[in-house]
Amino acid sequence: MEEDDENPPLAVEIGELGQQISSSSELSITRRSEDGDTVGVTVITGYLGSGKSTLVNYILNAQHGKKIAVILNEFGEEIGVERAMINEGESGSLVEEWVELANGCVCCTVKHSLVQALEQLVQRKERLDHILIETTGLADPAPLVSILWLDEQLESAIKLDSIITVVDAKNLLLQLDQKSVSTSFPEAFLQIAFADVVILNKVDLVSPKQSEPLVSHALEELEKEISNINPLANIIVSVRCQVDLRKILDRQAYDAKHVTHLESLLKDSDLKSTSSRHNSKMQTLSISEQSHVDLEKFRSWLEEILWEKKYGMDVYRCKGILRVEKSDQLHTLQAVRETYEIVPAREWMKEEDQSNKIVFIGKS
Numbered sequence: 590m591e592e593d594d595e596n597p598p599l600a601v602e603i604g605e606l607g608q609q610i611s612s613s614s615e616l617s618i619t620r621r622s623e624d625g626d627t628v629g630v631t632v633i634t635g636y637l638g639s640g641k642s643t644l645v646n647y648i649l650n651a652q653h654g655k656k657i658a659v660i661l662n663e664f665g666e667e668i669g670v671e672r673a674m675i676n677e678g679e680s681g682s683l684v685e686e687w688v689e690l691a692n693g694c695v696c697c698t699v700k701h702s703l704v705q706a707l708e709q710l711v712q713r714k715e716r717l718d719h720i721l722i723e724t725t726g727l728a729d730p731a732p733l734v735s736i737l738w739l740d741e742q743l744e745s746a747i748k749l750d751s752i753i754t755v756v757d758a759k760n761l762l763l764q765l766d767q768k769s770v771s772t773s774f775p776e777a778f779l780q781i782a783f784a785d786v787v788i789l790n791k792v793d794l795v796s797p798k799q800s801e802p803l804v805s806h807a808l809e810e811l812e813k814e815i816s817n818i819n820p821l822a823n824i825i826v827s828v829r830c831q832v833d834l835r836k837i838l839d840r841q842a843y844d845a846k847h848v849t850h851l852e853s854l855l856k857d858s859d860l861k862s863t864s865s866r867h868n869s870k871m872q873t874l875s876i877s878e879q880s881h882v883d884l885e886k887f888r889s890w891l892e893e894i895l896w897e898k899k900y901g902m903d904v905y906r907c908k909g910i911l912r913v914e915k916s917d918q919l920h921t922l923q924a925v926r927e928t929y930e931i932v933p934a935r936e937w938m939k940e941e942d943q944s945n946k947i948v949f950i951g952k953s
């Protein structure tokens with residue numbers, strides 16, 4: 590990139606490779622912007638070639654009036670290839686600011702770099718509304734989540750907004766059937782299991798020579814397969830990732846005070862436990878229980894499951910709504926792997942079903 594004296598590109602120096610951050614408490618992203626707002630971070634994951642870059646480009650070029658920065662991380666690329674791009678909002682014009690992420694996979698080797706890149710972007714917060722992180726080959730977003738999903742009390746300047754998984758409609762079933770080398774599941778499973786939103790992309794390539802009813806049947810099957818893996822994810826069907834941005838940005842999927850992400854739990858009084866036909870070990874377990882829970886006992890029980898794997902369960906994702914003893918507040922439960930949070934969200938409404946509802950997504 591050419592340097593221009595008057596308007597030099599902002600290249601962000603990133604820390605050394607291999608510097609690991611083991612817990613979110615070591616992080617230093619604690620500055621709050623002057624107006625007190627936090628910047629939402631959306632993690633975009635998905636199988637090779639599913640359409641992640643297409644989505645990022647679509648978001649950057651859309652006329653949404655938001656200033657959005659993107660951090661790109663491509664495993665195995667040369668250092669210097671990656672960049673952060675910022676959409677200047679109103680005009681929709683792109684300003685490229687280069688954030689050079691060191692070579693490596695976000696989930697293991699460049700966490701520190703990522704944190705620094707985020708800090709650099711947040712420092713210039715007055716110009717930013719949202720940050721996208723596009724990842725490649727990220728089978729397990731849990732470590733990333735532990736970086737981004739910070740407690741509000743830490744006064745973080747950034748906030749995990751949601752995890753979006755882009756899925757290739759033509760190849761999904763093949764990808765689910767693939768043998769995995771590094772984990773006990775093909776990575777396509779894990780990416781869907783962790784997603785808050787699944788974009789079922791490339792639907793134009795699903796049986797294009799067949800008649801319309803057959804195509805919609807094929808799509809229904811795909812949606813069913815995704816729901817079997819993760820019944821809590823919102824599924825959006827797309828061609829070239831042209832989606833309604835209101836459905837993917839500002840989801841606030843991890844914001845305890847924002848319970849819309851748990852709408853499906855509230856609505857669905859009859860959640861079913863499921864398992865994917867492609868890998869019978871990947872399961873969803875749903876619990877619905879009317880009695881109030883003792884919060885301390887509940888925490889111990891949950892910690893036994895998440896931390897001690899007491900019942901042999903390996904939980905990737907868990908969401909729930911709790912009816913807590915001696916409280917008129919609906920409490921929300923969120924867990925990603927071992928990290929969990931239970932927070933009072935709002936008062937129960939008289940007309941709603943005041944049951945505890947919990948969904949576990951995982952193994953065994």
Ligand SMILES: Nc1nc2c(ncn2[C@@H]2O[C@H](COP(=O)(O)OP(=O)(O)OP(=O)(O)O)[C@@H](O)[C@H]2O)c(=O)[nH]1
Nearest residue numbers: 636637638639640641642643790791792828829830
């Ligand atoms: N036919 C069709 N092609 C698409 C669609 N979406 C994306 N593509 C094409 O699929 C190819 C891969 O898309 P990318 O956006 O680069 O996918 P990616 O997930 O970023 O790929 P990697 O970075 O390699 O993981 C490109 O040639 C896109 O133009 C779609 O909905 N339909």
